[in-house]
Amino acid sequence: MTKFFKKSSYYLAAILLASCTSEETDDQIGLGTEIQTQNLSLISSGDVLYDTLIGWGYKADQIEDLGEFYLVDGDMVFDKSKSYSDPTLSRIDRNIVTQELVNIWIHPDMDNSWIDASNEAVKRWNAQLEDITLITVTDRDSADMEILYDSLETDDRYTFLPLSTRTFGRVEGFPTSDGKSGSKAWLNPDFNACFGGVTQSLRIANVQHEIGHNLGFHHTNRGFGFHIEGTPTSDPRSVMNGGSACRLNDFSEGDVLGIKIIYGVGDAAGGLLDTYSVPRSTGIPNGFRKYSNVHTIGANGPNLDNVFNSVLNWWGNSNNPNALYQFTLETNDGTPRHYTNISDFASYQLHAANPEITINSSSGFSNLSGDYWLNLDGDNLVLVEKSGAYALYFSNSSEAPSN
Numbered sequence: 001m002t003k004f005f006k007k008s009s010y011y012l013a014a015i016l017l018a019s020c021t022s023e024e025t026d027d028q029i030g031l032g033t034e035i036q037t038q039n040l041s042l043i044s045s046g047d048v049l050y051d052t053l054i055g056w057g058y059k060a061d062q063i064e065d066l067g068e069f070y071l072v073d074g075d076m077v078f079d080k081s082k083s084y085s086d087p088t089l090s091r092i093d094r095n096i097v098t099q100e101l102v103n104i105w106i107h108p109d110m111d112n113s114w115i116d117a118s119n120e121a122v123k124r125w126n127a128q129l130e131d132i133t134l135i136t137v138t139d140r141d142s143a144d145m146e147i148l149y150d151s152l153e154t155d156d157r158y159t160f161l162p163l164s165t166r167t168f169g170r171v172e173g174f175p176t177s178d179g180k181s182g183s184k185a186w187l188n189p190d191f192n193a194c195f196g197g198v199t200q201s202l203r204i205a206n207v208q209h210e211i212g213h214n215l216g217f218h219h220t221n222r223g224f225g226f227h228i229e230g231t232p233t234s235d236p237r238s239v240m241n242g243g244s245a246c247r248l249n250d251f252s253e254g255d256v257l258g259i260k261i262i263y264g265v266g267d268a269a270g271g272l273l274d275t276y277s278v279p280r281s282t283g284i285p286n287g288f289r290k291y292s293n294v295h296t297i298g299a300n301g302p303n304l305d306n307v308f309n310s311v312l313n314w315w316g317n318s319n320n321p322n323a324l325y326q327f328t329l330e331t332n333d334g335t336p337r338h339y340t341n342i343s344d345f346a347s348y349q350l351h352a353a354n355p356e357i358t359i360n361s362s363s364g365f366s367n368l369s370g371d372y373w374l375n376l377d378g379d380n381l382v383l384v385e386k387s388g389a390y391a392l393y394f395s396n397s398s399e400a401p402s403n
Contacts, residue, residue: 013363020296049080066160069172073222073242076173076213077160077184082317083177096216096262097229098179101162102134104211105143106154114187117203118147123346124208125215127150128256131263134211150186163188168245169207173213182214205248209240217263220254231258261298271297275386278373279354286315289381295400298390302367310394312381316351323347327357329365336364350374357383377401
């Protein structure tokens with residue numbers, strides 16, 4: 001009952017993606033060994049981009065300083081001149097692509113097998129994307145994203161090219177803060193780390209992987225960012241797994257779910273609004289309701305994992321329509337405070353049809369401010385952000401709603 005998608009975080013990750021050692025393969029003798037970049041001397045020091053990467057959960061030895069860029073987790077390149085935001089979902093970056101059409105230029109000087117693989121990878125993404133569409137173009141100047149051999153790159157700023165023979169691909173990855181896609185996906189035709197060689201199936205899957213980074217997905221099998229509720233916590237079949245260039249195939253069921261959550265048109269068109277039947281045609285019934293968990297469903301909503309106790313104490317009627325005695329959130333870490341009565345920071349109408357609440361930024365909870373419809377789902381309370389981007393699901397279960 002939960003459609004956890006639309007501009008948040010995707011589990012492919014949350015969510016998928018960036019410059020990949022799907023990039024770089026695991027040691028073929030000891031599969032499972034995580035490849036990390038070597039950068040033991042890099043120290044956090046007021047560098048906004050570096051601190052952002054650390055905030056996402058990357059460690060110093062996974063961030064390599066390449067002058068004008070940082071290389072992260074072996075296959076994701078971040079331009080120091082661009083702006084990126086912290087992720088809000090697991091495996092997906094906070095920044096996602098907001099442009100409806102993403103123009104992709106595929107370098108015509110690549111071998112036909114790689115051109116065909118790139119076109120097929122684009123088709124696979126378009127088969128799952130709803131909110132955006134990838135368009136292949138012949139005019140390089142109109143491209144938002146380029147797919148090309150590392151050896152065909154002419155911009156001399158990318159001093160880390162060409163790639164090693166153990167690196168399948170790399171991206172200048174993640175959407176920027178203005179909603180533009182990642183701009184580059186470099187492919188390595190000299191990659192030779194797979195037993196049995198590189199098949200066409202592997203070419204297609206690895207291009208899929210790199211496109212995923214450019215659309216905002218981290219690696220599924222890494223612990224960066226936050227987990228997207230409603231998607232698996234692990235997925236050996238995910239096309240967004242890092243260090244798996246020789247084992248990638250196509251989107252897993254978890255990948256497809258994550259894509260639909262982040263880029264499914266359903267949320268923009270009211271998917272969560274429909275799922276939770278809001279706005280409600282009658283007021284919220286009176287009662288004292290207590291919950292131990294708050295699940296954020298959808299995209300760009302607040303992370304309320306530190307809330308361990310919440311109460312909705314509502315006894316309004318036509319003579320006393322403002323009788324919301326409590327709408328409290330208690331946190332286990334005191335952030336933004338141990339006890340907050342949200343009704344002190346909100347205006348609301350719960351008695352008549354179309355019950356709603358507007359929470360202002362003074363509550364102190366990051367990303368909680370906004371306009372919400374309210375409804376009950378059985379005994380559970382649901383606040384759905386009015387655009388349908390995300391919902392806050394209050395329940396006594398540690399598991400997020402799954403359908």
